[in-house]
Amino acid sequence: MTARESADSGVLPMRKRGSALSAGLAVAPPLDDAGKKTVTEALQEIHGHIDPVTINGVLAATRDGLVLCALTRGIENESVAAMAAAAAGLAAQFIARAKVGDPRVVFFEGDSGQVGVFSVDADTLLVVFSKPNTTMGMFNVAAKQALALLQEAIAGQR
Numbered sequence: 001m002t003a004r005e006s007a008d009s010g011v012l013p014m015r016k017r018g019s020a021l022s023a024g025l026a027v028a029p030p031l032d033d034a035g036k037k038t039v040t041e042a043l044q045e046i047h048g049h050i051d052p053v054t055i056n057g058v059l060a061a062t063r064d065g066l067v068l069c070a071l072t073r074g075i076e077n078e079s080v081a082a083m084a085a086a087a088a089g090l091a092a093q094f095i096a097r098a099k100v101g102d103p104r105v106v107f108f109e110g111d112s113g114q115v116g117v118f119s120v121d122a123d124t125l126l127v128v129f130s131k132p133n134t135t136m137g138m139f140n141v142a143a144k145q146a147l148a149l150l151q152e153a154i155a156g157q158r
Contacts, residue, residue, distance in 0.1 A: 039069040042153035046146050047071050054134050054142040056113065059127040060120070060150070061085060072129065084117045084127045091117075105143075109136060116143045126150055 039060045047058060057072035065085035070077040091106040106117040114130040116139070128143040 042150055043069050043071050045153070046149045049149060050142050050146050054130060054138050055146065056129040056131045058129070058146055059084075061125045061127060063088065063123055063125060068124070075129065080127060081125075084125050087117050088119060088125055107136070107140075114139045116140075118143065118147045120147065120150055121154060124154065 043058050043060060047055070057070070057075065059070040059072055059075075059077055059080060060068040061081035061084055062068060063085055065082035067077045067081045070081075072080075087106045087108075088103070091103045095101065095103045103119065105119075108115045108117075112132040113134065114136060116128045118126040118128070120126050126147055128139075128146055130139040130143075
C-alpha cells in the first residue's frame with residue numbers, strides 16, 4: 001500500500017523492515033484487517049469525546065509529514081502535516097541540546113488560538129487545534145485527553 005493509499009483509506013502506514021525511515025525504530029508486524037480501527041474512526045471517536053468548546057480540529061500525520069486523517073475546517077491539511085513533522089523534528093533537536101529529556105509536545109500560541117503537535121508513537125503525530133479564546137491550560141488538558149485516546153486506539157490495533 002502506498003503512502004497516498006494509506007492516507008486515503010485512513011489506515012496507519014506500516015514501515016518495512018530495513019527502510020531508511022525505520023532505522024532505529026521498532027517496527028510493528030503487519031496486522032490483518034479484521035477488526036482494525038482506522039485512524040479516521042479513531043479521530044471521529046476522539047472528536048466526539050473531547051471538549052467541543054475547546055478543540056477546533058484534529059489531524060493525524062506521519063513523521064514524514066503525510067496526512068493520515070484530518071477533522072478540520074479551513075486548514076491546509078497537507079501543509080500543516082508537513083510543518084508538524086518539521087516542528088517535531090526541530091523540537092527533538094532543541095530538547096536534546098537543552099538536555100531536558102525526550103520531547104513530548106510542541107505548542108504554538110497565536111492571537112486567536114493554539115496548535116499542539118504531539119508524538120503519538122514512533123511513526124505518528126497528532127496535531128490539535130484550539131478554538132479562539134481558549135486558555136492554554138484548558139487547551140492543554142483537552143489536547144492531552146485527545147492524545148491519550150488516540151494512543152489507546154492505536155495500541156488496540158497492534
